[in-house]
């Protein structure tokens with residue numbers, strides 16, 4: 136079993152709001168991957184005296200500890216408890232009912248000898264590779280259904296943030312765990328897996344440089360940092376060609392690759 140993780144900040148002036156961990160126990164054949172993408176707060180009040188990196192570090196730390204140690208809890212139960220713990224850490228100082236309270240996308244994966252469990256919330260992606268090389272992308276595509284013109288308006292986006300009919304992130308409400316995309320695969324059907332924040336998934340989703348299977352091929356051949364450098368190169372070429380296709384030229388970009396080996 137082998138893991139490879141890398142992250143690049145979107146801008147040297149801003150803290151990286153992604154968070155990633157891979158836990159591979161020395162004994163047994165289980166493990167866990169946690170990948171978070173903190174939602175960058177727009178200028179203005181978010182009701183919180185902390186920072187997004189403060190939030191993702193606490194949520195990510197809790198998710199890692201619980202998924203590595205509490206086999207009797209489902210991934211949704213783990214996400215729910217981790218959100219509650221994180222909320223408890225600042226409910227005394229901050230207004231957790233604020234719609235822009237610190238929040239993050241989540242990919243959580245846990246495996247043992249028999250199965251690979253996954254949970255995906257919001258727009259990070261999980262890739263599962265079969266022994267034959269087929270790659271399945273697990274996505275929570277609710278945000279894709281929100282029109283771009285809505286996302287360009289903060290007020291309009293806030294009306295859909297963690298609201299029925301909109302999109303959901305891990306913020307301060309533990310009940311959101313029930314909204315996550317979850318599933319279980321037989322361990323024998325997963326040879327390797329990868330998790331990407333949307334800043335890394337741009338290679339496929341924004342630039343169309345290949346499909347998810349091609350992306351997996353890049354991760355394996357060039358490593359996670361190799362994929363992130365390819366994204367930065369595409370962004371630089373796009374900028375010099377005169378157009379940024381999104382409002383952010385660069386986004387924090389993070390990738391994790393785990394080779395599980397034979398099942």
Ligand SMILES: [Zn+2]
Pocket residue numbers: 182183184185225228229
């Ligand atoms: Zn706070």
